[in-house]
Amino acid sequence: MTTLLDVAKKANVSKMTVSRVINHPDKVTDELKKLVYEAMRELDYHPNVIAKALANRTTRIIKLCILEDIDTTEPYYMNLMIGIAKTLDLHQYSLQLVTRRNFDIGNCDGYIITGMRESDVSWIKDLKKPVVLFGENRYGLDYVDTNNKAATYLMSQLALEKGYDKLIYIGIDSKESFEYSREAGYLQQVQEKRMIPELHRFGNHSHMAEDFIDDNWDKIEKNTAFVCASDRLAMGIERGILRRGGKIPEDFGVTGFDGVFLNQVASPKITTIKQSIIEMGSACGENLLDKIQNGTSQGSLVFEPNVSLGGTLRN
Incomplete structure (x- = not known):
């Protein structure tokens, strides 16, 4: 042997x-x-990883728990899982995908949790194993995320630099930290320019944003740019404008947030905030393994936003 x-x-x-x-x-x-x-x-x-794990009373298993509707976020989470799995594999750990319903089935060494809502905070804080969240939070839990406020501030600034006179924010109807931060970035930009803010919030479904355009088309002025909290919402805004005969980007601008896939299949392609999802997944894995090994809090790790240019803002 x-x-x-x-x-x-x-x-x-x-x-x-x-x-x-x-x-x-x-x-x-x-x-x-x-x-x-x-x-x-x-x-x-x-x-002999299994023998070592038994000797150390560990499982070499990390659970990834997704607490939101994955149907409205694919392929976002596929990229996240790739990043986490790559890092765990380097350290001889396995990744197990679980839901809230089967969360407690089987043992593990730690948790990566995403899609947390305010109602989840108490039970997550009570977990005995180390936890790292994917997604900004204001409850003192370790997390990895994009700088959401800086991202929408940057995108709003870019739209104004392209000559649009008005900015409308299309947000996700969620009372969570990431959405508040995205709204805050937009609001800071329009307040600095002494503009009147206009915000609308919907579920993260493109048809809701498209319906908004259809219902309000007569009120929407030309030379308006829409700053959207997701590429999915941006696709709906884009479809609604084009269906009504509006011209993008000549008369209307549209920006998104995520840059994983949907921005590329839209026509024209959406100018968006491109999140480094695979790299952030890897960071979640690294932070959790450090926390397991050292037993210390990892705090927050925030990735700075990058703009991915498409065809929905003027050149």
Whole structure:
């Protein structure tokens, strides 16, 4: 049977280095990892992760719990899971997707939770295992997210720089931190320009935004830009304007938020805030594993927004 020592000899490194590559790959150079992994493959060596987990009373399982309707967020969460899974795989952890209903079935070493609402705060705070949230919160829980306020401030500023006279905010009807922050960015920009704010909130469904345009078309002035809280809402605004014969971007501007997929399939493509979802998923995994290992709070990790230009704002 191939041993750790055999791998060390084959790779011409110490036994301790092999152990570090297996258990803490983030603390080893890429060159050393390549040597050890090649030796492991040649010798067909597989670390006994299960035995180690049993000895340490761990499971090597991380649960990802999505608490919102995934039908209105795909393919957003697919990218998030890819990012989390890649990081966990490097550390020999498995990712298990759970819902609120089956949350307590089976053991795990920690949780990554997204889609949290105010009603979820108490039971999440009572969890005995380490937790990292994906999504901004104001309840003192560790989280990873985009700088939501800076993003809509930046997008509102861009729309004004393109020459639009009025900004209308189309938000998600949710009493959660991320939405408040997105609204705050828009409001700060229009207040700085001494403009009158106009906000409307809907469920995150494109048909609701499209219906809004249809119902209010006679009241909407030309040279207006719509700052939307999601690409899904932006698609609805875009469809509504085009169906009514409006010209985008000549007479109306539209911006979105997410930049995962929907902005690319819209016609014209939507100018949007592109979130680094895979990278943020990876950060969730890293922060949770650090929390499991060190037992300390990781605080908040905020990614700065990037604008992805499409065809829904003037050049």
